[in-house]
Amino acid sequence: MDPPPDKIRELISRLNEDQLQQLWKLHEGQILGPLLDITKKACENISLLVMDRLDSEPVQDYVTELETRHRILQRIQRNTMKCSDDEINMALFAVIMVAPVNILESRVAALEDSNRRNDQAEVDEMLARWRSACINGIQAFMPPQSTSLPRRLTDLPQASSDAVNLCKERDSNVCHFTGMYDPQAAYIIPLEATKSAAVSRIADMLEIFWGVGTAARLSALIGDPRITNSPQNMLSMNHQLHDWFDGCKIALKPLRKTDEGYVQVQFHWLRQGKCVPHFTTATYYPPFEMLMENSGILKDGSWDIGTAHRRSGLRLETGQTFILRSDVLNHIPSFELLELS
Incomplete structure (x- = not known):
């Protein structure tokens, strides 16, 4: 009535x-x-909607300082034209799109200095090392590829059941982002990447493009099983989000630590590229616009839009923020591992 x-x-x-x-x-x-x-x-649905208020913060461009990064690529191309193999592959392009601009500028300045001195061997060696470090660093985060059947789950490195149980207990068996029950424990850094050989490859990439200090700090973290095989390296995600996180369809940007020591992250939907990065040599340097298009980067700087919802029915959107909490401080997801991820 x-x-x-x-x-x-x-x-x-x-x-x-x-x-x-x-x-x-x-x-x-x-x-x-x-x-x-x-x-x-169903009046209870209204109360769910009203109570389920998500905070959000302004979102940066998909790639920051894009024009500067474009100029860096052009400078690399100009200074490697005499190289026997002057390719800028997708792995190197990807790293140049995300690495700190000040470090990139210093690396290109060193390349230009070698070129001015007509030290072609040094230019060749520098470019080859950059390409190799990017390929190896990215592949270190990925499980080994096989032309045969996929490896069984039991063949992959596994976190201890104690760590998984602590993660579920920490989050009251609820997904951080959807609020749904019975989530999975998703690794921030895959355990494949914590093996000593993989850590070495990642450290090499970080040292070149992020600096010695960052490389030392982060490689020490991912090489420490007390951290990587603990709740500090785990997030509670429902099955679909877990799959998307592992498949690089979503990302979490760590914003800050709260006064209580909790970690605040910002949710992002990642754009999907139009090609799988090629780790082989190419016959020519692709135009910048082609690299942009193939990688999914848009000139308007916008992020993607996904279709995932919370229990209330509200959509998960780029820019929304979440606080990762724990009563036990050394069980809180690691801010530094999230930075690397």
């Missing part, structure tokens, strides 16, 4: 100016009617 008009007028009279404006916007957008229908049929 609908409430009498007098009752409706009384309820409206209690609203302040901002609430009245919001109500009018719902009416103009033809949302108010369907919302009232939902309230009549």
Whole structure:
């Protein structure tokens, strides 16, 4: 039964100016009617929506300082034209799109200095090392490829059941991001990447493109099983998000640590490229626009849009923020591992 008009007028009279404006916007957008229908049929859904308020923060461009990075690529190309193999492959391109610009500038300056001195051997060696470090560093995060059947789950490095149980206990068996029950423990850094050979390859890439200090700090973390095989290297994610996280369809940007020591992260939907990065040599240097298109980078700097929802029905969107908590401080997901991821 609908409430009498007098009752409706009384309820409206209690609203302040901002609430009245919001109500009018719902009416103009033809949302108010369907919302009232939902309230009549399942009022608990409205309470879920109202209570499920997600914070968000401004989102940076998909690739920051894109024009500067473009100029860095052009400088590399100009200074390696005499190399027997002057290819800038997709692995090197990918790293140049995300590495700190100040480190990239210093590396290119060294390349230009070698070129001015006509030290072609040094130029060749520098470019070859860059390409190799990028390929090896990226592959270190990936399970070995096989032309035969995929490896069994039991063949892959496994976290201890104690660590998985601690992760689930820490998060009350609820996904950080969807609020759904019975999540999986997703590794921030895959255990494949924590083997000594993989750590060495990652450290080499970090040292060249992120600096010696960053390389030493992060490689020490991923080489320490007390961290990588613990809740510090785990996130609670429902099965679908876990698959997307491992498949590089979503990413989490660590924003800051709170006063309590918790970690605040920002959710992002990643764009999907149009090709698998080639780790083989190419016959020519692809135009910048082609590299952009193949990698999924858009000139407007926008992120992708995904279709995942919380228990309330609200969508997960780029820019939304979440706080990763724990009563035990050394069980909180590692800010530094999230940075590397």
